[in-house]
Amino acid sequence: MPAPPNSTSMTQMQSSLHQAHPAIVRITHWVGAAAMIVMILSGWAIYNASPILPFLIPQWMTLGGWLGAGIAWHIAAMWVLIVDGLVYLAWGVASGHFRRDFLPVSPRAIVRDLAAALTLRLTHREGEYNAVQKLLYVLVVTAGLLAVLTGLSIWKPVQLGSLTWVFGGYDIARRLHFALMSCIVAFLVVHIVLVALIPSTLVSMITGGRARSTAP
Amino acid sequence: MIRRADHITQIRAFERRHLIRGGLSVGALALLGGCDLSTHDGAFDRMLWAMLRFNDRMQALLFNPNRLAATFRPDQITRPFKFNAYYPLAQVRSPDPDWALEVSGLVSDTADWSLDRLGALPQESQITRHICVEGWSQIGQWSGVPLRLFLQSIGADLHARYVGFECFDDYSSSIDMASALHPQTILALEFEGAALTPEWGAPVRLRIPTKLGFKNPKNIQAITVTNKNPGGYWEDQGYNWFSGS
Numbered sequence: 001m002p003a004p005p006n007s008t009s010m011t012q013m014q015s016s017l018h019q020a021h022p023a024i025v026r027i028t029h030w031v032g033a034a035a036m037i038v039m040i041l042s043g044w045a046i047y048n049a050s051p052i053l054p055f056l057i058p059q060w061m062t063l064g065g066w067l068g069a070g071i072a073w074h075i076a077a078m079w080v081l082i083v084d085g086l087v088y089l090a091w092g093v094a095s096g097h098f099r100r101d102f103l104p105v106s107p108r109a110i111v112r113d114l115a116a117a118l119t120l121r122l123t124h125r126e127g128e129y130n131a132v133q134k135l136l137y138v139l140v141v142t143a144g145l146l147a148v149l150t151g152l153s154i155w156k157p158v159q160l161g162s163l164t165w166v167f168g169g170y171d172i173a174r175r176l177h178f179a180l181m182s183c184i185v186a187f188l189v190v191h192i193v194l195v196a197l198i199p200s201t202l203v204s205m206i207t208g209g210r211a212r213s214t215a216p
Numbered sequence: 217m218i219r220r221a222d223h224i225t226q227i228r229a230f231e232r233r234h235l236i237r238g239g240l241s242v243g244a245l246a247l248l249g250g251c252d253l254s255t256h257d258g259a260f261d262r263m264l265w266a267m268l269r270f271n272d273r274m275q276a277l278l279f280n281p282n283r284l285a286a287t288f289r290p291d292q293i294t295r296p297f298k299f300n301a302y303y304p305l306a307q308v309r310s311p312d313p314d315w316a317l318e319v320s321g322l323v324s325d326t327a328d329w330s331l332d333r334l335g336a337l338p339q340e341s342q343i344t345r346h347i348c349v350e351g352w353s354q355i356g357q358w359s360g361v362p363l364r365l366f367l368q369s370i371g372a373d374l375h376a377r378y379v380g381f382e383c384f385d386d387y388s389s390s391i392d393m394a395s396a397l398h399p400q401t402i403l404a405l406e407f408e409g410a411a412l413t414p415e416w417g418a419p420v421r422l423r424i425p426t427k428l429g430f431k432n433p434k435n436i437q438a439i440t441v442t443n444k445n446p447g448g449y450w451e452d453q454g455y456n457w458f459s460g461s
Contacts, residue, residue, distance in 0.1 A: 049350035065252035067350060068454035069264065072253055075456065076267035157347065158285045158426050158461040159278050170345060170353055 020209035025097070028088035029205060035084060036144070036184065038063060038077035043181055045070025052175060075155075082148060089145075105134045117194075124198045140187040143180050150177040253454030268456055275458040281394050285425035285461065288343045293408070294354035299415050300429065302387065302449060309385050309435065310414045317420060321380075321440035324371030331405070331419045337361045337369065340402055344425035346432070347461055349450075358423040360404035364397045372441045380446030381422060382438040389433040389448035391424065392458065400425050403436075428459040 021029075041063035048056050049067040064070035092098040109131035116122035117132050124130070129137065153164040153173045167173035195202050203209065251260030253268075299305050316328035341359035367374060374397065380390040395401060404423040405412060412418040417434025424432055430450045440446065451457045 046351065050348070050352045052351075065254075068450070069252040069254075071349070071456065072264045072268055072454055073251075075271050076264060079267075079270075154351075156278065156461060157345075159280060159283060161283070161286060170347065174351060 020204045023208065024087070024091050026205055026208060028084050028091070032081060032084045032088065032144075035077045035081040038073055039081060039147075040181060040185060042070045042073035042077065046074060047178065052178060078148075078151065081144075085144065085148065089141075101129055102134050102138050105131055105138065110135050120197070124201065136187060136190065140184060140191075143183045143187070147177060147180040147184060150174075150180060264454075268454065271456050272458040275456075275460045276392060276394070279392075279394055279426070279460055281398055283426075285344050285400055288345070288355050290343065290357070292355050293343060293357055297356055297408075297416075298352075298354055300348060301385070301434070303385070305415060308415045311384065311419050311435065315384075315419055315437075317436065318438035319370050319440075320438065321442045322373035322376045323367075323441050326370075334361055334366075334403065334420060335405060337365060339405070340399075341406075342400055342402070342423070342425065344400065344423075346425070346429050348429040349455055349459065357408050358402065358404040359406045359409075360402040360420070360423065362399065363401045363403055363422070363424075364399070366403055367396065367441070376441045377443045378441070378445055380440040380442060380448075381433040381436050382440070383433050383435045384437040385435045387433055387435070387449050388446070389422075389431055389451065390446040390457075391422075391427065391431060395424060395426055395460065398424070398426055426461050428455075428461060430455060431459050 041061065044057035045062035045064045046067060048059075048062060049070075062070065064073050113122055113131040117130075122130060122132070149163060150167050150173050152160055153167050154170060154177060157164040157170045157173075164170055164173055167176055200209075251258070251264060253261060253264055255261045256265060301308070316330050317334065318328055319326050338361070339359050340362050341357065343355060343357045345353050345355050347353040363379070367379070372379075374393065377393055378390050379393060379396040380388070382388050391401075401422070401424045404417070404421050405419070407413075407416040412421060414435070417436075420436050421434040422432050422436065431448075433448075445457070447457070
């Protein structure tokens with residue numbers, strides 16, 4: 001069957017539509033980022049009311065000013081994070097984004113890309129994740145999901161008692177929630193450093209960018 | 217350990233001075249922007265108060281009247297049990313010798329209740345986890361009159377929306393009727409098998425393991441059944457009113 005005369009322009013149109021970051025990823029990324037930062041800062045205000053480790057978070061790094069407002073911020077942002085996370089996860093699964101862009105992650109590729117990253121020789125191809133990125137994204141999405149679940153289990157230890165039980169009971173779930181927050185904060189540090197090293201990634205997470213593999 | 221809940225007024229006053237002097241910080245921005253629930257105007261505070269009311273509705277939807285809080289064995293009881301109130305232990309008040317529980321609102325019998333009369337009603341005992349809004353928790357044993365039974369005894373309108381508690385230590389709180397009728401919600405007269413002493417809420421306190429600790433008022437003076445939300449000491453300052461566990 002002969003190709004229609006406008007096939008070239010069709011291909012160009014499709015490639016311009018095939019951005020590095022589709023709009024739904026960008027929107028859920030930034031809404032989720034804002035909600036997560038509010039969760040972390042207000043969570044620190046809550047932590048300070050009854051610290052489980054021998055230190056307090058400096059007051060100026062917390063959101064709310066006192067426990068009641070810290071909780072109010074925390075639970076308010078929780079709804080945003082849950083809705084945002086569900087949209088992101090549902091789309092990621094349904095569209096094949098997770099399967100296509102996050103998998104497979106082979107240990108060998110991780111070692112190779114990690115070594116390259118640590119020696120600042122890792123090249124960045126827009127619209128394509130290297131093995132370290134894949135690993136970090138899979139881990140942070142998992143940590144975010146578990147942080148929400150442990151959070152729900154200590155918010156509702158009676159109504160969601162089986163969830164609390166799965167996480168080892170109220171006191172252990174509370175510590176897991178803190179540990180997961182720590183993982184997410186560690187991710188944020190690495191993530192922001194990498195973005196600072198390759199600022200064009202910040203632009204493409206805002207504008208969508210263009211995937212090099214499909215661009216002419 | 218000094219807890220901020222015990223000294224919240226002084227701490228908040230201090231924090232305001234400290235933060236404003238401290239210059240730009242997340243906390244200072246929050247305070248200057250009115251997003252610490254200290255006001256009812258300002259975009260952030262209005263949003264936060266609206267979200268608190270939204271959370272109340274969601275928690276009421278999530279509440280299952282048949283789901284029981286976990287119970288524990290006697291050897292799991294936390295000892296020593298931590299005292300907690302909005303004031304330090306030294307300021308605990310004892311009940312008047314002529315104390316009697318007052319009843320008001322949507323009830324058919326507003327007669328006072330002496331401790332003996334409360335003790336003559338059937339009693340329930342429980343070993344449950346008391347979870348503080350601050351995050352810590354401890355397991356204790358209480359026994360007393362199921363609140364459902366008491367509300368029936370005073371001819372309360374069980375379709376009313378709220379049960380309010382006024383305490384002689386100037387504390388107050390209130391709960392939704394569904395939680396009031398929960399089988400583990402009791403007017404506790406005893407703590408660890410002995411009559412309540414003042415620091416544990418003598419002569420009668422509310423023990424409601426399906427809510428956070430601050431919804432368990434001690435030293436109760438009066439109970440009211442109403443359709444107008446009575447609020448409470450902490451609830452009015454911005455702790456989530458429903459605060460279900």
